[in-house]
Amino acid sequence: MNAVERSVRASNGTCEAEGAELAQPARERRSIEARLIERLLSHLGNPPIEFLLWNGERVSGSGAEMVHQLRIADRATLFTLFTDSQLGFGDAYSDGRISVEGDLIEFLETVYQSTARRAAAPPSLLQRLLNRRYAARPNTLSGSRDNIHRHYDIGNDFYSLWLGSTMSYTCAYYPTPAATLDEAQVAKMHHVCRKLQLQSGQSVVEAGCGWGSLGLHMARHYGVKVRAFNISHEQIVYARARAQAEGLASQVEYVEDDYRNISGRYDAFVSVGMLEHVGVQNYPELGRIANQCLPRHGRGLIHSIGRNRPAPLHAWIERRIFPGAYAPSIAEMMQIFEPWDLSVLDVENLRLHYARTLRHWLARYEAASERVKSMFDEKFVRMWRLYLAGSVAGFTMGTLQLFQVVFAPRDNNEIPLTRAHLYQG
């Protein structure tokens, strides 16, 4: 694909230059912006995206029919896409300086698919510039408290608008495509409990418990005692009130403390959706804690967003949405288990379940967007729309994964022979 094969259309939408013989005169009239956009699109494998510029100019790559349109408000906004594409796009979208005509998820899927395909080739200078890297916020004891506070403490009322009745803020599990969000969240909790083979009278420690739904579910349906740790004050307050209201306060203890301060012995260790906030350098420490918690017959489960290979989180997500977050590859996750000779028994990739969960969240979020705007502002509404839609696209295109890892001490021979018990009843 070379430059002369591309078309540049004027704002009236008619074709000014098509075919090689007409390209040269057209090229002379093209702006520097148009040429930069073409170069960018070419680097992305020419996804079917048309740029609508502030001056009425329309620029696209070549190839497939243009199905997505990206409206850019001004020259400065366009240039941030070249100097810092991830942060630049996210911030400009949030401010309304960039808008996407048509379906936002499909647009982002197109971009992610192009980007992931390009990622196999060695990066060009332009790409290296576009892939400016940010150091993630550190997850020290105080760093973690700050990072977690910035995301999870922005308001239980806000989250309750779109998370559904379980208030589970992690990937659900859809036994069938027709399951509702609430059904799928309950099914996820059962799936986790079956993987842990919970039995009445046993004890469980939970690292990172969100608004407490899993702890309550385990206590109610499996008759276990739970100690659940979380450093989000808002979440702990909510979870405690829930345990009280549901008459489970004697079975489920919510502890406002860091997972690094877990002590004691338990039949099972579980952590759903906390690993993203731990930081790879702390994985051996997390494994040490899990290992120290578990007797020979014990078993554990860690559920986390992941990657096919190591890569920093999307810079805009890490900066604006999830400070300090990171999605590990499976090999990176193994740094939790290897130092302690823990056996990995089962890894299940639930990426399509997370795409589905996020679509359900996004639909509820959009239905409540006026309420969100009244709680925050229009910029916030757009930021979280982009975060949710971008996450759908990531899980659909496989640039994000969701790993559920079951593990046990090396010499635990009470593990089930097969996984059939997960699929009965």
Add this chain to the structure above:
Amino acid sequence: MNAVERSVRASNGTCEAEGAELAQPARERRSIEARLIERLLSHLGNPPIEFLLWNGERVSGSGAEMVHQLRIADRATLFTLFTDSQLGFGDAYSDGRISVEGDLIEFLETVYQSTARRAAAPPSLLQRLLNRRYAARPNTLSGSRDNIHRHYDIGNDFYSLWLGSTMSYTCAYYPTPAATLDEAQVAKMHHVCRKLQLQSGQSVVEAGCGWGSLGLHMARHYGVKVRAFNISHEQIVYARARAQAEGLASQVEYVEDDYRNISGRYDAFVSVGMLEHVGVQNYPELGRIANQCLPRHGRGLIHSIGRNRPAPLHAWIERRIFPGAYAPSIAEMMQIFEPWDLSVLDVENLRLHYARTLRHWLARYEAASERVKSMFDEKFVRMWRLYLAGSVAGFTMGTLQLFQVVFAPRDNNEIPLTRAHLYQG
């Protein structure tokens, strides 16, 4: 536990020294051999093992009741246990210079459990000496041919004595503990085919096909076309004859060639029990081939013996039984998939199935031991007994794992939503 708490008994079996107050005089009479053995046993956490020496001396660690007895023929044999424990023990056992009184598997389980528990602590100088490392034989194209020839070409008649009617020389799958070996091998093949979602008319490439059972099974039960690669001449000859006899030669092609020479596109890629012979340095190349074989809707499965963390194969096994073999950790296995952005969908650890499979093999092997002796010699009989029994012990104690890894191209969205289909019917 200190030295004076240990007991040294004379050959008549009566206790000459028990309790601290009597230890000193006894100690003076103890041989240098006895003191070295005590030190060794102490380093292993004092497993309940008693050494019966050539001169009638009996030496044990302290603690639990002595349940295992190890008979050592001479001083030189004892000293090889200190200078090169893995190779020394295996070779001496094969020659009959060491024998184990009572159950061999239980003895080896005791040793592996002690060794694995010690492995968490930093190694002492003695341990470092005992853990002398051997470089595994290289798996270049010609090195692999040589390595494979040395194990798999020793005689189809020999293997048919104990592998069962399927001639599958890999971990079986026991849907219930009562399944027979043949039932479990057939169940394994169905389990693999379901994981691959094979559909009639599709094509499969198999890297390392043994005596051809999986290829025939896939063709017969799933209506697929199979190209199966193997560099063991004896196995290929056997597999081709079988395909001919079963009327499946037009559906299953057995190719006597290295997996590195696989070309073409297939709906599925499968490799059961070959990875142990690939060598970690060749994993990215194996992944390149799998990735190149698979269209977007493709999927693959790799089944291999593994480890909880990187460690060389037991030196005696690598030297005497499986030249060039290595059992990778999950993180090491990820070097197959990461460079190509392949998604890992499912990892299942079947270690207890391999312990069961090996017990079934060993029972058949023992029943045929006179026949094996007539084909080879007594030393061979003892070598393979040790190899099979040691493998049972490794899988039972979790020093060995068995990983089945399902993978697919990143953007394959035709993957099943759940794994329930593996457990229906």
